[in-house]
Amino acid sequence: MEAIFEQEKLVQATVSGSVALLESLIAENVQTIFGYPGGAIMPIYDALYDYNEQLTHILVRHEQGAIHAAQGFARASGKTGVVFATSGPGATNLVTGLADAMIDSTPVVCITGQVYSHLLGTDAFQETDVINITAPVTKWNYQVTNPEEIPAVMAKAFYIASSGRPGPVLVDITKDAQLKTFDWQGYTKCQHIRSYRPKPHVRLEYIEAAAELINSAKKPFVIFGQGVILGKAEAEFKAFIEKGGFPTAWTIMGMSALPTDHPLGVGMLGMHGNYAPNVLTNECDVLIAVGMRFDDRVTGRLDRYAKQAKIIHLDIDPAEIDKMVPTTVPVWGDCKETLPLLTERLQKQDHSDWLAKFHELSLKEHEVVIEQELFPESGQLTMGEVIRTVNEITSGEAIIVTDVGQHQMVACRYAKYQHSKSNITSGGLGTMGFALPAAIGAKLGAPEREVIAVIGDGGVQMTIQELGTIMQSNVPVKILILNNQFLGMVRQWQQLFHDKRYSFVNIESPDYVQVAKGYYIEGQKVTERALLRAALETMLTHQNAYLLEVMVGKENNVFPMVPQGCGVAEIRLK
Numbered sequence: 001m002e003a004i005f006e007q008e009k010l011v012q013a014t015v016s017g018s019v020a021l022l023e024s025l026i027a028e029n030v031q032t033i034f035g036y037p038g039g040a041i042m043p044i045y046d047a048l049y050d051y052n053e054q055l056t057h058i059l060v061r062h063e064q065g066a067i068h069a070a071q072g073f074a075r076a077s078g079k080t081g082v083v084f085a086t087s088g089p090g091a092t093n094l095v096t097g098l099a100d101a102m103i104d105s106t107p108v109v110c111i112t113g114q115v116y117s118h119l120l121g122t123d124a125f126q127e128t129d130v131i132n133i134t135a136p137v138t139k140w141n142y143q144v145t146n147p148e149e150i151p152a153v154m155a156k157a158f159y160i161a162s163s164g165r166p167g168p169v170l171v172d173i174t175k176d177a178q179l180k181t182f183d184w185q186g187y188t189k190c191q192h193i194r195s196y197r198p199k200p201h202v203r204l205e206y207i208e209a210a211a212e213l214i215n216s217a218k219k220p221f222v223i224f225g226q227g228v229i230l231g232k233a234e235a236e237f238k239a240f241i242e243k244g245g246f247p248t249a250w251t252i253m254g255m256s257a258l259p260t261d262h263p264l265g266v267g268m269l270g271m272h273g274n275y276a277p278n279v280l281t282n283e284c285d286v287l288i289a290v291g292m293r294f295d296d297r298v299t300g301r302l303d304r305y306a307k308q309a310k311i312i313h314l315d316i317d318p319a320e321i322d323k324m325v326p327t328t329v330p331v332w333g334d335c336k337e338t339l340p341l342l343t344e345r346l347q348k349q350d351h352s353d354w355l356a357k358f359h360e361l362s363l364k365e366h367e368v369v370i371e372q373e374l375f376p377e378s379g380q381l382t383m384g385e386v387i388r389t390v391n392e393i394t395s396g397e398a399i400i401v402t403d404v405g406q407h408q409m410v411a412c413r414y415a416k417y418q419h420s421k422s423n424i425t426s427g428g429l430g431t432m433g434f435a436l437p438a439a440i441g442a443k444l445g446a447p448e449r450e451v452i453a454v455i456g457d458g459g460v461q462m463t464i465q466e467l468g469t470i471m472q473s474n475v476p477v478k479i480l481i482l483n484n485q486f487l488g489m490v491r492q493w494q495q496l497f498h499d500k501r502y503s504f505v506n507i508e509s510p511d512y513v514q515v516a517k518g519y520y521i522e523g524q525k526v527t528e529r530a531l532l533r534a535a536l537e538t539m540l541t542h543q544n545a546y547l548l549e550v551m552v553g554k555e556n557n558v559f560p561m562v563p564q565g566c567g568v569a570e571i572r573l574k
């Protein structure tokens, strides 16, 4: 069917709610949908049958896979991910992904089918109150029972999902609203909603106050999060830190907004972050936080966090300011606007003595931790040397999508990135099972880039069915399983904090290479150091999807670590 909406050309027609929905997606420049059909969304799938030239639908194997794929798509492309699911179990299978997208500020629009409106509230077959279930894990949700509302609701959905601090939106459409026809009046993109202020008005007095504080600082320290990426402010951010000469550290979500080898980059913050930025958080005199939310994994014990410092917090979401850490100067606004205003007012400064302190402490971390992790001479393979070898082969050009656990921390500690939007991980929710489907979405969102999913032997078994999606949709993702034969991160905690009482962390695996083979995906398993590089090269030069399982040390731990309940400066190297 010809799209009845084209940018400037509106053709009046009688359409069903389902067609109106698909036309709305086209009007929002959507090309890719991740979904799974079912009874309550059948009219939409029926309409989709005629739209295969304009819309690509990726049939996943589980709705959780659809939403994680949409998240990966959004994070790699900077666009909004789109999901279709049916009512009841289809909708509830989205909840984990919605919570993940909510806490990691990922723009996703989910469309769920719903039972006929006359059956609402009757415990009808596959009826679930998805609006109430998803209220706390969506930025906005809405139930449509009248098809005429669909264009305006979809316009609002895309606007809310992608503006200000992005997040997930769910639109639930009853089956009768999908079927009923109405006169299509055209589609108008939403640009304003009363009482919703996604882009705050920047107040110059706060910019002036922040600049004054920064200009008088002896030991300024910049920490940044995903806000820099979401605000598309990478260039503005780089100009800001370079003019000020500030030591600069990233959160796991901010990672890759600045090339990891930037001379002012001093590493990752947080529980398994780098030694120097954690310790020196408690020695800086002005802490400048950009687009980050002071997560407890970053701050450690709050009453021991940066108590000596004056704190400037740049954030688009007023709810974040003063939420965890009292701010000296709040800079509420879009950092793409606020950073240049601040940079203009900066005096060019040289903080090389202060920066040298980071380098001194970093040497200590190199000696005690990094050398052994990246360059072991004997013993079992380490996760670190696998990531180091990936870096050497890809030169920091790949997108790395990680799952959750030790491999995630190791990958984020050691991966090298040259480009923004290269590190995709479940940061806030820590959702095992995220990486495989998210990598599918990332590859579809950035097809020109190499996408490598780094996954533990636990997490891969949570969404392994998505190998079927890779098979059917021919998505050339590279799957790197780091198999330590344990639920490693939990085992590490049991070893360190529960007297080595290994309670249900010993997880067995199938023969992953055979499993992949069953899905017509090639692969191999590596157990020896001497074969690692060649195996990675085979994977990375392979045209199609490829699975590589690497057996790594069973009881290796990830260090440094800020033990729970400790301050950031109490970070332990061993």
Ligand SMILES: Cc1ncc(C[n+]2csc(CCOP(=O)(O)OP(=O)(O)O)c2C)c(N)n1
Binding pocket: 403, 404, 405, 406, 407, 408, 430, 431, 432, 433, 455, 456, 457, 458, 459, 460, 482, 484, 486, 487, 488, 489, 490
């Ligand atoms: C859905 C879900 N369930 C449980 C957890 C708790 N958890 C965090 S890390 C981890 C172990 C992960 O093991 P594995 O995937 O093998 O990775 P490794 O830590 O060994 O690298 C578990 C169980 C979680 N994060 N997500």
